[in-house]
Amino acid sequence: MPVYRDDVIAWIKSVAQMIAENSSYLTDLDSAIGDADHGANMERGFKAVINKLPEVSDKDIGTIFKTVGMTLLSTVGGAGGPLYGTWFLQAGMKTAGKMELTLTDWTEALEASLNGVVMRGKAELGDKTMVDALTPAVNALKQAIQENQPIHVALTLSANSAQKGMEATTPLIARKGRASYLGERSAGHQDPGATSTYLILKVAAETWQKSI
Amino acid sequence: MPVYRDDVIAWIKSVAQMIAENSSYLTDLDSAIGDADHGANMERGFKAVINKLPEVSDKDIGTIFKTVGMTLLSTVGGAGGPLYGTWFLQAGMKTAGKMELTLTDWTEALEASLNGVVMRGKAELGDKTMVDALTPAVNALKQAIQENQPIHVALTLSANSAQKGMEATTPLIARKGRASYLGERSAGHQDPGATSTYLILKVAAETWQKSI
Amino acid sequence: MKKLINKPENVVREALEAIAIAHADLVKVSYDPNYIMRADGPIMGKVGVISGGGSGHEPMHGGFVGMGMLDAACPGAVFTSPTPDQMLEATKAVNGGAGVLHIVKNYTGDIMNFEMAAELARAEGIEVEAVVTDDDVAVKDSLYTAGRRGVGVTVLAEKLCGAAAEQKRSLKEVADMCRKAKNFGRSMGMALTSCTVPHAGKPTFDLPEDEMEIGIGIHGEPGRTRMALKSADEITEMLMEPILSDIPYKTGDEVLMFVNGLGGTPLIELYIIYRKAQEIAAKHGIKVVRSLVGPYMTSLEMAGTSITLLKMDDDMLKLWDAPVKTPALRWGA
Amino acid sequence: MKKLINKPENVVREALEAIAIAHADLVKVSYDPNYIMRADGPIMGKVGVISGGGSGHEPMHGGFVGMGMLDAACPGAVFTSPTPDQMLEATKAVNGGAGVLHIVKNYTGDIMNFEMAAELARAEGIEVEAVVTDDDVAVKDSLYTAGRRGVGVTVLAEKLCGAAAEQKRSLKEVADMCRKAKNFGRSMGMALTSCTVPHAGKPTFDLPEDEMEIGIGIHGEPGRTRMALKSADEITEMLMEPILSDIPYKTGDEVLMFVNGLGGTPLIELYIIYRKAQEIAAKHGIKVVRSLVGPYMTSLEMAGTSITLLKMDDDMLKLWDAPVKTPALRWGA
Numbered sequence A, B: 001m002p003v004y005r006d007d008v009i010a011w012i013k014s015v016a017q018m019i020a021e022n023s024s025y026l027t028d029l030d031s032a033i034g035d036a037d038h039g040a041n042m043e044r045g046f047k048a049v050i051n052k053l054p055e056v057s058d059k060d061i062g063t064i065f066k067t068v069g070m071t072l073l074s075t076v077g078g079a080g081g082p083l084y085g086t087w088f089l090q091a092g093m094k095t096a097g098k099m100e101l102t103l104t105d106w107t108e109a110l111e112a113s114l115n116g117v118v119m120r121g122k123a124e125l126g127d128k129t130m131v132d133a134l135t136p137a138v139n140a141l142k143q144a145i146q147e148n149q150p151i152h153v154a155l156t157l158s159a160n161s162a163q164k165g166m167e168a169t170t171p172l173i174a175r176k177g178r179a180s181y182l183g184e185r186s187a188g189h190q191d192p193g194a195t196s197t198y199l200i201l202k203v204a205a206e207t208w209q210k211s212i
Numbered sequence C, D: 001m002k003k004l005i006n007k008p009e010n011v012v013r014e015a016l017e018a019i020a021i022a023h024a025d026l027v028k029v030s031y032d033p034n035y036i037m038r039a040d041g042p043i044m045g046k047v048g049v050i051s052g053g054g055s056g057h058e059p060m061h062g063g064f065v066g067m068g069m070l071d072a073a074c075p076g077a078v079f080t081s082p083t084p085d086q087m088l089e090a091t092k093a094v095n096g097g098a099g100v101l102h103i104v105k106n107y108t109g110d111i112m113n114f115e116m117a118a119e120l121a122r123a124e125g126i127e128v129e130a131v132v133t134d135d136d137v138a139v140k141d142s143l144y145t146a147g148r149r150g151v152g153v154t155v156l157a158e159k160l161c162g163a164a165a166e167q168k169r170s171l172k173e174v175a176d177m178c179r180k181a182k183n184f185g186r187s188m189g190m191a192l193t194s195c196t197v198p199h200a201g202k203p204t205f206d207l208p209e210d211e212m213e214i215g216i217g218i219h220g221e222p223g224r225t226r227m228a229l230k231s232a233d234e235i236t237e238m239l240m241e242p243i244l245s246d247i248p249y250k251t252g253d254e255v256l257m258f259v260n261g262l263g264g265t266p267l268i269e270l271y272i273i274y275r276k277a278q279e280i281a282a283k284h285g286i287k288v289v290r291s292l293v294g295p296y297m298t299s300l301e302m303a304g305t306s307i308t309l310l311k312m313d314d315d316m317l318k319l320w321d322a323p324v325k326t327p328a329l330r331w332g333a
């Protein structure tokens, strides 16, 4: 069964809630190797998204994603704003006109997101950024398609891979973003952006698990 | 036996040492109801006095006192500077030309100091200032003269009276100086200036006790 | 104690040496006795305006030396009024033959040291007037006490008197302007944290993490009352109420509003205080016609703020707007 | 958390409302998206100079808006780069037909947000150049990392570019001046205490009572190394050595020396740092020809300092001395 528009909306709402619940956690992670604002930034952004959502909830998924992207872009700020903004804008472009998403649609959308994030931030795998969580998540989806896995399995595999990618940022020395100023002292701390990325994908797996 | 010039010099040197030893104590008292500088101010002043003293140690007691007064005036600052400066300037005027002090000389000198301090600072007895220590000290000297007490007894009585005066400042509500800004909250703390005055007179009793 | 200093006893001297170099275009510094005077002084035929006080309140007063404001400033040890020889030498140095005004903050030490200096200067034939600022409404005023502390109005008086002197007004007129500022201005402050006097080495007072001190003095002298920390808006109300209920403000008045930082409070917070203070003034029908927001009269690293209102008339407005060229206050020049 | 604020989420908005009133003669404020622009802008035929960044660094950048410096500043949330819509609207608002320069501090967020704004502005037909400042020698530079942070040079570049634009130089020439400042300037900072981001509610890092952080960033990003507290002179040496040993300084150079306060450090301590920094420069045969001492680029209430050296040539000296009329930097006007 595909992911319907209402599932997408439910996901975004759950993400907003999840981010709000984890705001202090994300900020704490950012205190250690950044500037103590990632939680507040993401919370502010998704709060704005929730306010904006009713205006487009009768539109196609592409429009919804683009609206989320534009809203994040103009409310999050910092590194997270343009990156998560680009993520949803790119996903919106890939899903333009769609009222439901197959596993392949979702995989292509998330791959477009990843490419957008990489183009914008120029981070490579292993630079200790959200890319380290997003890349394995996309790869897991692609592999699941090749293995003909059902969508709910694919989503879980994707979230699990994001989690592993997130956890793997801990020992890394940051080469991009604010944590890179720390040099070797950035090692030993989990990346906040990779963490928020994992939370977003985890919520996708959980929310859609129930409906599909 | 009178107090000789060298006794006077010994007293001033002991005062400088006593003040240095009690610098933190005086500053702590001043932290509670003032601005945490009385110890540092007095220490700076008497350090300067010690440097200046050799220049006048072959002069009469009046000149020595005046030099101490001028030095305190230009190095202590705050309320303490003009008050202790005046104290020694007035004592110096009263003892001009003298090479030794009888009990009466000392009493007259200290009374002149008290009058000078009161004229300069306009504090009355009970305003919670150094006047509360100096006044009873002068009175004790006068009474000792009337009672024909020997000088070493008189000096001890004077120091004891200063101590009682100092202790009696604790419950008072300050009406002069920085502590007066506190209103009722100034009660319950011993006045720093009364304390330094007591220390100065205590050292006089102790130093001169030995020599006379 | 966490401070960027070398030895406590060298703090003032080293800062003076730096000021002499950093602001050589505006001021010159004399040592032993210490004073900062404007680079092009003395100005013949102009009333000299000098002030002074303990150090630790920077930029006050040294930062206000220059064209259109102070002719000289005498810095004492940290939080300790300067000594008479400083004010005497400064008075002689800035004297241009038209007399010298001493702007003195109402602290026993400042009063007595300035008084002695004035006596000595007069003995040397220089005409000296002294005006004492005492604008801190946190302190209960009484004939039997030392009266109110001089705080924020001092900075404003220095600007107005400096401008008046620049116009070649007489000593009496310049002193009258200072008295006007003193009569028309009121202030009150509060602290979130204590400061640490370098020599003392530890905070002057302890303030628990959830408390604040209302009515604090600029030397860390305890204030009116200690209470639980409140919001910026509530704090502003607690400062504005005693100011406004004191004479001399009434509906229709035009005021200069000065929101001062005590040293450790970020500028962005001072603006938040200013916003509410301005709103409260408006609610009382009082119009804010000039504003000054920033750390101009500090208490070392103390976190906190003070608000000063000064009722303005046309003459004062013109004097406020007149050119000033000092390290800390500068416009029109 | 001890702060003079109401709600963390209202800090920036309330401060902007205050700035709009307190400095109405110099700037005007637009909301949603937020930016501060000079009251008399846009200036036709003049290159617009804008900057922006997270709030909490006041007076940077809003305090530098006005004649002779910035045409507009875009404040983000505290320590968070502003969003592209802010820079886009500010760019459109200040555009006088001669193009707009974006002065961007080298932080990933600032870069990306400004980049997107520049793309959008260009799409609307406005010529935009962006120059990235990256003067913090505390950060190891490398092609494979985000590079060095933009710090103190930004303030100086804003002054120089603002003056150059005022002379009606072309966009390329104004951008070249910014590149010159970027190439000729180096900075390093240190902290005695952490700051507390209002939203976070607790200090960004813990620094024991006897330790300091050398090479700190202006958002409380940890620095190069943590070590036992030292004297002001020793600390100054630790900051000056990496600055001077980096290109581009050599004997005979003339520099502007900028000793910046991070917010919680008293001015008197900054002078003590300046004194030693000046002495060290002299020892290297480097002449300090201009000085700026004060809290111009802060990190909320953080105690600490940063030193910036900018090698000056005749053109830069003239631009530095040119009139400027902003809330925080003002002379000659």
Ligand SMILES: Nc1ncnc2c1ncn2[C@@H]1O[C@H](COP(=O)(O)OP(=O)(O)O)[C@@H](O)[C@H]1O
Pocket: A030, A034, A035, A037, A038, A041, A077, A078, A079, A080, A081, A083, A117, A120, A121, A122, A123, A128, A129, A130, A131, A176, A177, A178, A191, A192, A193, A194, D079, D080, D081, D108, D109, D110
């Ligand atoms: N160049 C980049 N590419 C991808 N992700 C990045 C990049 N730079 C930073 N990030 C991500 O952004 C996160 C920080 O976001 P946030 O705290 O919101 O922004 P800022 O660093 O501006 O305060 C980092 O943890 C990291 O995952």
Ligand SMILES: Nc1ncnc2c1ncn2[C@@H]1O[C@H](COP(=O)(O)OP(=O)(O)O)[C@@H](O)[C@H]1O
Pocket: B030, B034, B035, B037, B038, B041, B077, B078, B079, B080, B081, B083, B117, B120, B121, B122, B123, B128, B129, B130, B131, B176, B177, B178, B191, B192, B193, B194, C079, C080, C081, C108, C109, C110
């Ligand atoms: N008007 C006054 N008359 C006499 N003594 C005074 C007066 N005002 C203050 N003092 C004394 O001065 C002491 C404070 O001295 P100090 O701390 O050196 O000066 P300051 O108050 O200027 O910091 C007080 O404890 C008090 O004893």
Ligand SMILES: [Mg+2]
Pocket: A030, A034, A035, A036, A037, A038, A078, A178
């Ligand atoms: Mg961050």
Ligand SMILES: [Mg+2]
Pocket: B030, B034, B035, B036, B037, B038, B078, B178
């Ligand atoms: Mg004292």
Ligand SMILES: [Mg+2]
Pocket: B035, B037, B078, B079, C054, C079, C080, C081, C109
């Ligand atoms: Mg004092």
Ligand SMILES: [Mg+2]
Pocket: A035, A037, A078, A079, D054, D079, D080, D081, D109
């Ligand atoms: Mg940030």
